Amino acid sequence: MLLMMTILFVALLLLLGSGVWVAFSLLGLGWLGLAHFTSIPTGDVMASNIWGSSYSWELTALPMFIWMGEILFRSRLADDMFTGLSPWMQRIPGRLLHTNVVGCGLFAAVSGSSAATCATMGKMTIPELTRRGYDERLVIGTLAGSATLGLLIPPSIILIVFAVATDQSIARLFMAGVFPGLMLISLFAIYLMIWAWRYPDRVPAAESHLPLAEKMRRARRLIPMLALIVGVIGSIYTGLASPTEAAAVGVVLSLLLARFQGSMDRLVFRDALLGAVRTSCMIAFILAGASFLTAAMGFTGLPRELAAWIATLGLSPWMLLAALTLFFVLLGCFLDGISVVVLTTSIMLPMVEAAGIDLIWFGIYLVIVVEMSQITPPVGFNLFVLQGMTGRNILSIAWAAMPFFFLMLLGVILITLFPEIVTYLPEAMGSRR
Template sequence: MTDVFLSLFLVVALFGLLGSGVWVALSLLGVGWLSLSLFTGAPVGQVLATTGWGSANSWALAALPLFIWMGEILFRSRLSEDMFAGLAPWMGRLPGRLLHVNVIGCGIFAAVSGSSAATAATIGKMSIPELQKRGYDPMMTIGTLAGSGTLGLLIPPSIILIVYGVATEESIARLFVAGVLPGVLLVALFMGFIMVWSLFNRGKAPVDDPRLPFMEKMRRTAGLLPVVALIAGVIGSIYAGIASPTDAAAVGVALALVIAWASGSLSWESFKDGLMGATRTSCMIAFILAGAHFLTVAMGFTGIPRDLAGWIAGLGLSKYELLAALTVFFVVLGCFLDGISVVVLTTAVVMPMVEQAGIDRIWFGIYLVLVVEMSQITPPVGFNLFVLQGLTGKNILYVAKAALPFFLMLGVAVVLITLIPEIATYLPGAMLG
């Protein structure tokens, strides 16, 4: 009974702080301080100092600001224009035509960005005016961007996978490799849905665009080569075991600067803006990680995770029942918090349950990212929804309705990797042993 009371008190305190508008990191620090001060005899100041340093003193974490900076550089380059021009000529014969550019474009940009919101914003800024001009259904245009933008969380280099790897002390390289096939699965599900929708809604599909000669298609596609080279250089070096994620991130920044310079979009102003944007985002994430690490240690002192894991084990839930409950929990939590906050906030409590149930930690990381992706397109705090609302001026409920089919596709992906876990676990075992 004491553990239940303590757990409820800390949950109420956390959501009270979050609901009052206090920063996520400060809320985590505050609840950790309360739990140590009121329910243990541990020296709060010493624990805070030790965990604060420990959360930052991680070589793996150094990849985070570098990948964020790489995405910021490319966000300010001509990448989205080149991608649209290079992909559009090849989509004319597929049912749904240029709607597929949103999916593939987001998939490509996700591989050089790692951010869901940045992916949706970058591709959306280019494709929305073009698709509107050609008469494509606005709800489907928004829906494809909302769903495909979430690929930035899964397709490596994923910022949230780096955060999960640091929080759980798992190999970031293995997590990156594990995200490849689920990412391909999502692209296939989204494109498949677009094809089915277009076959049943022929009246909402515009007429064919003029077909281009083959050589003109190839000329436009050549604009994709720098991006493909960047992806090959960054991700390929990790998969091949040549470089660690941190080393590859540094190479990625250098290549991104070269690409931006070669395209004529690199200026002192864009360089400075990209660097400051990456600094702000990295500091925010580092602050949240420090707060989460402190709360994790505080939870360890109170014994709540251990007792909760024992309680879950006592319920006799099967693995699938536990995952079903966690899916609902994460989606609801994601309605109020961003994805990174969800991961770092729940790791301390959830991982003992996951280990108790015998669930693979690499697989669980991919599952967790998929569920967090679902929460990114659910109101009231679905970041992708707000990004697209800003781009289109539509009501947030309209944007959420447009995203609903792709929310369901993400749910299908969660079911598939649960029934066929090899989708997430095969490549790490085959490539990295």
């Protein structure tokens, strides 16, 4: 087993390090494992698994949610969100810095993508908040950390990928992500309040007080986005629609919103559709490679032997989670979140199941850890997005995001100590049906 693990690990490093696409790397690794460590016909297994991974009904939700995010990315939704939120943040310690946290949380609930959340909110809040005199380092840090909520708060693209890879319920995973997402938003907001109390001279003075009627008038611009959130998440939670059907509802509502806002024309529609096609094809290709790799690893017996070896170490579930957290963060330094999930699922699940860890809980834990890796160099996607918008060194952006990395680590500890944060809503949804 050791020789096989060494050869496959070195091969993976060589493939990824040489710039080969992740999908091709996964296919190549699976071919290497089957061709050299088994007598199974490689071509037959590859063909059947690639075909089998391409017609999953659950995967239909993926391009629909991606398309919804692309439409909203090109609409005026973020501008309306800032206008509606900012008057209510003036009296809170930290003031308009909270618009990054709350705004990213709201946008994450309709985009499903960390990068889309970061880019959309960053285009608006970075120049606006720096113009008003807010600390640029903290503006960048709050945006980098809060944008990762796009991976967790439903509808989440990576949760769909995890559900398909592990044969779990997408709806239950979506419900499981709600309370952890709200928990992280609360942790970020509390940190900003403490920072503002400690450094009051670095927070601009509150602007002139607006009357309640004006605040309410501006808050009305939040109604379309809230309606979209209710339409998508509410239809799933009430059982009116499956996640796939809710994705179609989200696309229709986002098209109507963009049309009513006057930001939808032929060019925007084409760009949104092409953007969704490109992203969906990339993810589908990675999933096909991962499906073949999973089958190949199953035939080699590596996951079973590795799980048996881990079992001989006598690690408690706590020690296993601590080791996995370190492993996933390190792996996330070099791969994007979806690649981390599909690359490790076949190897990690036997260990996790043997330790008696609930797979729905593990999915949320994994997504939070992957969120942490989104703001760690050298391959933190949110760092790249922010570097492109600010022109700052990627290490300085990573340093600005470091407090939020540790806040997410605190979130992992909290859901480990209190797993009901994750499991309550899925269990309540199951008991209602």
